[in-house]
Amino acid sequence: MWGRTLQFLPKSKDREGLLPWVIGVMLFLCALAIASAAAIGTGIESWSRDLASNITVQVVVADATERQAQTDAALTLLRATPGVQSATVLASSEVMALVSPWLGDLPIDANLPVPALIDVALDGVTPVNTTALSERLAIAAPGAQLDDHQAWLSQILDLAAVVQIVLISVVGMVVLSTVAIVIFGCRAGLATHAEPIAIMHLMGAEDSMICRAFDLRYLAHGIKGGLVGIAFALLTLWLISRMATELGEGLVSAFAPSTDFSAWLLLMPVFAALLTMATARITVRRALKEMM
Amino acid sequence: MWGRTLQFLPKSKDREGLLPWVIGVMLFLCALAIASAAAIGTGIESWSRDLASNITVQVVVADATERQAQTDAALTLLRATPGVQSATVLASSEVMALVSPWLGDLPIDANLPVPALIDVALDGVTPVNTTALSERLAIAAPGAQLDDHQAWLSQILDLAAVVQIVLISVVGMVVLSTVAIVIFGCRAGLATHAEPIAIMHLMGAEDSMICRAFDLRYLAHGIKGGLVGIAFALLTLWLISRMATELGEGLVSAFAPSTDFSAWLLLMPVFAALLTMATARITVRRALKEMM
Amino acid sequence: MITFENVGMRYGMGAEILQDVSFTLEKGSFHFLVGPSGAGKTTLLKLLYLAHRPSRGLVDFFGKDLSSLGRDDLPRLRRRIGVVFQDFRLFDHLTAFENVALPLRIKGATKKQVQDHVEELLAWVGLEERLHAKPATLSGGEKQRVAIARAVINKPDLLVADEPTGNVDPEMSQRLMHLFVELNKLGTTTVVATHDENLVSAIGAPVFSLDKGQLSVRPDRGQS
């Protein structure tokens, strides 16, 4: 009974007033960093899917025979490249269908010398180095060009991967410093409670009884800070994603707090609260253990 | 002389240990938020420049006479549109030059019915609503099409503007909460110094003498926290921008801490330090004023 | 009930504050502890209220060898000891009532018991009008009386009081000593450290005298 009601700690306002706010800010940072990393991850995934599925090679040669020869050479090279599942030449009607948006509804001259297009399906497992591939293509079939939009995409993908690594390090750093600041703040707060702890101890209160008072107090700090931080983070993410949804832009819309992701974010205050409580408990226990 | 050496405050480790860290984290947040807003601002600027300078209208009609008629109609409409500086029809050789990358070095059939292209130069001052313009074009010249890449760019520009507003609010929020947390943390720290202040006061120390001890202490806290925060922020920005430079991608490379911007960021610890000091001073003064 | 044998005590790596201290407190006995300032009185009392372990020597507590007792056994013992600290050590943020109630609460007394006991005892020490005042608004003597009330509220088996009347007038001082004597008659073994010669001569109990860490015993001067 007294376990619950034994209130021997001063009101926390003056002493640990900062702690929940610090926890809140750190969680806000954590959530935003993790969300950014996750969004870039989603972007990379969808781009890779584009890139991994297929690339296009066009053989631009005026002479039909020569074009056919170079196309065959390119096909042989491509089919021998690891990571390539299949390479097929598009029928000229399909090529015309691709060209028509540019020409509008102009009547198409059957004699128009259109380039040959090769659709290359990748197995999506073995990564294909597009730069090396286009160099080898230039030797085998000088008229063959890898679609450079896709080459560019592959480059941006490299960049995104690097940015993601940076972001993941930032997330790691933020998480670590959150843990450090929570532990540090908790212990700073507890330093001001040394006297009540000592008196309770001398009056014969068991260690567990003393710890319990701190457990609840710091659990509350942690939850309070965690909720504030997460609330702000979710609000910010939601605002950004709402603005983005209209456009459907891949990277930005990935910021939308998905149900899954939100659930994970909501675990963060719980984690923060438990961390705070555990720190308080360990610190108090250690202080008590130093007394006789 | 004693002004410098009168050390009546306890070592700060236990009591205000958290304050520099909190300041550091808040400045880190501030700097990142401001940098993001600035980067988006740069992006918007360069996109707007693209968009503001000129747009392209193509008239895709098979019959040459009809094409000429619609081109004239479109020209009349465009030249009457506010914000349009000039509208010129591209010579067909120029059009062919634009088409050739697609056709490669195929010999060009002079009879190929190419669309007419109108280059519209904007004055860059009056904003042009591309959606409304393309609707009006559809009535005057059914074969005329506004280049939709630029329409899309205009849409992304709207989005970017909205995201920037959101980011600026986030910056505002972060700056405000930094100020709040610094003030709050400062006062929490000072609450534990009430007794030394009271004793010094009763021993006849002038208010200014008491304040001076706090000024230096909290100035140091502020500078320490500010430097830590800014260092981390610059490091993060530099890492992101380094990764981005290779690609030269507009939005991302704008994160590069430009010399100007870095200079501004370096002012932030100074601001934080002064804010911390001012808060300490005001709080101590207020506490002193309440004493006789 | 409590026996010290050749007990020595030092703080950290410093010199020995107590040297070869030996004595026995019989159950229900009453002793004064006197000695010049800095002689080690508070240090000796700290050993008695289990705030420190001696650096050397044997201590027998309620029939058990202290060195054989683990940390977990001590809270139970401490709850049988009431302490008046020289500097009071009240909880600043709790009222006089709450401060005095704490030992009862730690023991798990009911709300009713707490209410009745605490109010009665605070009335006895003359603080019926300051029940809900915080220590910062109490006078020096009032704080001391709250500290005394907190020490005796449990009717402890051992009462240890360090200079318990240094801040009260002679009249109140007598009244408080009367409280100690009454408790002592009910079986509470009592040790009171004091500089007040009047007090010592008024009660006439045996006196432990400490000087430079050496303990000597002056027997009872009659009366008691």
Add this chain to the structure above:
Amino acid sequence: MITFENVGMRYGMGAEILQDVSFTLEKGSFHFLVGPSGAGKTTLLKLLYLAHRPSRGLVDFFGKDLSSLGRDDLPRLRRRIGVVFQDFRLFDHLTAFENVALPLRIKGATKKQVQDHVEELLAWVGLEERLHAKPATLSGGEKQRVAIARAVINKPDLLVADEPTGNVDPEMSQRLMHLFVELNKLGTTTVVATHDENLVSAIGAPVFSLDKGQLSVRPDRGQS
């Protein structure tokens, strides 16, 4: 030098702790202040060492009406007053030496002056071996002596001591009172609140007696 006329004092909205207190302290006089615990002694001393303004009445300080003095005039006055607080109020993180040195430092004394004066005075109160100890490691009486040393280091014009010998043995108590009397002979106006009847009769100075906020004066009983 100091005159109180019909002074009343209350804390916040509470009842009046002091009622119609009137007295005069001549320059170089020595007074005791006695009264039961909670009578208002500390409250009266707080008015004397300029910690509170009275709720009503006239106070004349070193020839100036207190109500005519602004906040900025007070520090100079306070530096002429030495105070021994009932609960010492030492700086916990400073050594005994540093605590005693503070009033000199506030006045702007040189390093040399500080060093010599402080060491000499701490030796006089018997703390030459505890110069660099923090208050937490001092005994009750040792803390009290540090507090006294801090109050007199400046040779103040007015010395206000609240129960300055409650934690020291009678011998040390006499030694400290001797210090006060010596200072007093050099011109320091002195007011000592105490419960120690022995002290009062030993010095024989005039006694202010407070009871329930009413002040009465018992004149000098000879000697001094």
